[in-house]
Amino acid sequence: MSKQNKIKVSIIDYGMGNLFSVKQACEHIGLRTLVTSKAEDVFKADGLILPGVGSFGNAMSNLTNLGLGEAITDFIKKGKPFMGICLGMQLLFSESDEFGKHKGLDLIKGKVIKFSAIDKDGNKAKVPQVGWNRIKKYSHGSAWDKSPLKNIREGSFMYFVHSYYCNPGDSRFIASTTEYAGIEYCSSVLKDNIYASQFHPEKSAQGGLQIYSNWLNYFK
């Protein structure tokens, strides 16, 4: 039996968006998956994925009500591989500006900010960003090379769906950046055992699946 067949990954279901494609991508590379809303399944897992689309405020209250916020924090403290996707990346941050302020899990210092529909030069941008966009290596750090993006070609296109983006307080955690609505923003982070991306690797064709495969290297 190959290594990945023994690895159990829990995919957190907290009522925010479609988990099916994350599960399919994991199974495609041979991981065993469990889609779950239970804190106990978080503790038992070898790896954890926090996906999600939708509103930050609703997501945090769902996580809290299910007792998952604490479980995720504890899991990450143990040093086991964790992947956040889209809203699952944003929730790791300290706070979001969405409809008044909301506190996040505060595992990465920084804020979640909305794209401006009109950029600094007065150009209009469609918000949400829906579609394929490039990821660039963040040139002032080494996070890309230590992350599952390691062998991904710079400038690769990934699939994005979001209105808000993350602004980490410490730029060392920035793995990739992406340009949209007149700004260059952080599109993925690596902090110790946390890897998280604003884009959806499970919807980003062969390049995205490569990121899942690379994530396997973080399992001991």
Added chain:
Amino acid sequence: MDIKGPNLVKGIHLEGLRVLGKPEDFARYYYAAGADELIYIDVVASLYNRNSLHDIIFRVAKEVFIPMTVGGGLRTIDDIKQVLRAGADKVALNTAAIKNPKIISEAALKFGSSTIVASIEAIKQQNGEYLAYVDNGREYTGIEVFEWAKRVEKLGAGEILLTSVDREGTGSGYDLELIKNISECISIPVIASGGAGKVEDIADAILLGKADAVAIASILHYEAIKKLDFSKYTFDKEGNLEYLENKRAYSRLKPSNLKEIKSYLSNQGINVRCIPGLELTNV
């Protein structure tokens, strides 16, 4: 991809459907060729209150890792949940939304705005006004499309799939006036659909029509049927098989593949996603 029962079909003005093959084969083929997204519309579901797409989506989602939008016959929050569970990433709502606009806001709240695509089927009237139709361009509603587009945005739709029924399947080019007017009056992305007959039309929809994305069917389908091997299949005799058997497109279309299309768009200065085997000039 227009679906009728188990088959991929294509009509003109959403009528006169011809069977082109199995949707799964086209989905795999387009995924491998570098498609950015797949849209499946069950073209008769609204008429018969059925949605036969679940099985197709369920099978395709195991192999195809790009976004998939599914529409046709989705009437309730539960219908949406079922199709998302089968593997769709987004749902396209038209008939249900016009009958009950609140379904857009309810669905957006439950599944996130980005999951909800408002599908608008527009027909230009003799007085120049564009009106929205339902049931694949068959049923008149009297609703003016620009007002409706603004309304669906307010209700929480994440994208608009804008089909010109007048142009659909004709190969006579996208309706640029329609696309531009809608795209500029709302702030959510607009996917232009209906009318692409050659690669130049696609560039026009983006550069002149200000579309945020383009949906292409006939150009690709009639190229794909030359490449796909259908000999091993038996088709349900639901529809017109003549075009499939002869593997031909009709004269107004210039079939093309994704590589040619993306290469052309790239040369026009349009930012397109690279696909294997395609060297882009504006990278």
